[in-house]
Amino acid sequence: MIKVIATNYLKQEQEEAFNPLFRELIAATRKESGCIEYRLFKKPDEKGVYIFIEEWENQAVLDKHMASEHFTRIIPQIGKFKTKDMTIQLLEEFK
């Protein structure tokens, strides 16, 4: 199992342009086999910060996700609204 926290920093004032992109990415991704969790969160106290919390069965399905048509098409479109680069944290569960 791989847990991912991916944090996006975007121009909040343009959310009407990127919100539909997020919705499309979420809907398509949740259909992928091996995708256990794929949820997007906002920080009420910090505008423009969008945090994906994801869970994948293994690295192979995560790699497949990042090579998928919807990911490779939509992520660059969302990237046009960034204020700084996305950060990605790959985590393993504490045992």
Next chain:
Amino acid sequence: MIKVIATNYLKQEQEEAFNPLFRELIAATRKESGCIEYRLFKKPDEKGVYIFIEEWENQAVLDKHMASEHFTRIIPQIGKFKTKDMTIQLLEEFK
């Protein structure tokens, strides 16, 4: 619903001292009513970083958690091993 990402920065070499504290805190917390998720993760590529991903029904149960006997007793004990202060992000789900 409230999602929480709480990141702890600890002296990795002393994990045998704080691991049991984490386990006790996790076991007690998961019994709390209103606790939807309470999981701890490590970063394979960054030693000493311990990230709680939590989900709570509402702010009231989260407040109750942070005032609980186990939280108020264990968190300071874990804090003795910190290399820098914990960061806490309170999130709401993107709709």
